[in-house]
Amino acid sequence: MRVRITKLSNGIRVVSEKRKTVQTVSLGVWVGVGSRDETESLNGITHCLEHMLFKGTEKRSATDIAYEIEAVGGHLNAYTTRDNTLYYARVLKDDLPLAMDILSDILQYSRFDEKELEREKDVILQEIGQTNDTPDDIVFDNLQATAFKGQPLGRSILGTEENVEAFTSADLHQYLQNNYTSGNIVISAVGALDHNEMVRLVQEYFTSIPTGKPVQTDRAKFTGGRHLKRRKLDQIHLTYGWNGCSFDDDSYYPMQVYSTILGGGMSSRLFQEVREKRGLAYSVYSFASSHFDTGMFGIYAGTGPESAEKLTPVIRGEMEALATGLRAGEIDMAKAQLKAGLMMALEATTSRMEQLGRQLLIFDRIIPVEEMQEKVEAVGEEDVLQLASSIIEQKKTAFAAIGGKEIKDAAL
């Protein structure tokens, strides 16, 4: 595995990793713009644009796009996050030029036909409905909204129905022009490829990307708050959030270790106490999300209504106990999990393609896995204990729940 990076004269960055033993290649075009870059009235436009880039270009209809990639057995897809947008393809090795052709076409020459837009709005409204019907999806949107109240980072990626209905072709075109600029684009690929050939393909196909610098995103601030949503469900879905840390914060690796110890795997304190000792939940885990400026440390648990009021004290108790001291071997176990997880993430081509693109967008360099492992290794018990204390001492917390009337008894 050998990573190579090339920065083109127009500012587009290209990164690749060749795999000798595979027959396929995963290719992604990363754009450094996400829902948190939207104004309130444009909330949802990054995601709507992502959909509309599949709806036809100057030379390809929507059907052509689908047919051309699938005729060679390839896949084409995309997703939008709060921070950025990824368009990606996976194809057999000989079809890399075709994948590059199609991805470059939809990014540069999409038509935004009004009739197609109206139809696609219906699809997005259906997608919003599907998310609303999945309690352990929507509760995370609600947690995010309370954690970063009134700020772009708190809004949903799909946007509101009203916004989606109001978007025009001109809005989309303008948003693309402003944000899909050369300095804001990273192209990454992993698999059966040659780096020089890949760079040549990018130069051949990506000729009309407007020059421009990375998008400047406003900083966000954790606010905390509560969001209780009553719905007739079998379970109560509970999420808790605390102010977390940014990607380049000194606490980043300690936070990973802390989250692994508290709620990372089967050996974690929450899994052992909530599920194994008390049978209060099937799913219980913690997570740490990070952005360039801020982040959130969070916990999810789903439980029956009869256990709702028991759960929060147990979780709180585990967090407090962890702040008083680590058990023998506990930090080494968490580090072993994180280091092995870093190794395993290297092996799948698509996840590695995503990692390379994201790192180049965020850090403007690829972080060697050894460097990440060393930083994990360097985390000390004191770092974790300090973090554990600082989290439980936070005055502002976020809490979101969905379920029956018992949700009020569960609040943090």
Add this chain to the structure above:
Amino acid sequence: MRVRITKLSNGIRVVSEKRKTVQTVSLGVWVGVGSRDETESLNGITHCLEHMLFKGTEKRSATDIAYEIEAVGGHLNAYTTRDNTLYYARVLKDDLPLAMDILSDILQYSRFDEKELEREKDVILQEIGQTNDTPDDIVFDNLQATAFKGQPLGRSILGTEENVEAFTSADLHQYLQNNYTSGNIVISAVGALDHNEMVRLVQEYFTSIPTGKPVQTDRAKFTGGRHLKRRKLDQIHLTYGWNGCSFDDDSYYPMQVYSTILGGGMSSRLFQEVREKRGLAYSVYSFASSHFDTGMFGIYAGTGPESAEKLTPVIRGEMEALATGLRAGEIDMAKAQLKAGLMMALEATTSRMEQLGRQLLIFDRIIPVEEMQEKVEAVGEEDVLQLASSIIEQKKTAFAAIGGKEIKDAAL
């Protein structure tokens, strides 16, 4: 990539594929017993047993099991299907002996402590609640129940709450003794390994598996029927089912091609007509499930209540149109997708480990990818058209829906 198979003297089969470029290994123990092998009063016991094997052995507590595997950064997990049960681990290459030790320990020396069982029943009841809260999970259980009414294949994998509450340690122990026998077990691994060393480890650790032949499963028969579940949701979740085919049926590959053309990807007729042309759904797709004796061809779509009555005629219309003839290039496109999909499935270690184990259990051999690709290639237009006609002519269909009152207008 080179597959090697060894059948041990006690009947356990071992299959492996060495990967030179990876640092990890995925190891799975397949047991050829699933929920369809259960009597009605034992429905859920295969899954309950799968949970209980993590709850302590003669020499390891539940916590020890979690700690030992995670101390080396490994993962340990399991799942139950209607046909079989898989226990698997992913570890760094030097930890293969430990993974084998732990998997063999939980399969042979689990204690089924009564107190652990009572707690684990609570976890399973929480898992049932979580499934109930996910409309596009539970609707598939309901479809299965109407498609194979009154038969083990129609029952849910998790079982009923009443059953789960009634299981005893003795039930679990008996079920394990009867079904976890040498002829019913396949051990598969993919990654950084040596086949001979792996066989030696199996021989060293799997010494107490009772000798026995593969479980004989009763044959099932597609019945069809309807299941409408009213629930206040944003969407109507619709599933349709037809009598499908078994793994070794001559229609198996034609069915794969048919399902790909009708609802397989972005270029499929359902995606193009339902989503792209009409904006009626975000998710719409078809699938073909197969067992040793039977199978189901099915379709899922989620839509808003206002579109519920439109959807079924559109789906029906696409199925009828497809039976009248294929478009130019359509069959080649479907074949290209299936063949590339087969290539891609080889590359990820865990999915390849699963494929090898499943094939050895079902066919008692590993099917070379070239053979599968040739069978895909051999499917003719007439095969697909005949299948398309025979499906729409079926008198018995299955239909399950969950959502508001409009679900009754959507029924097939």
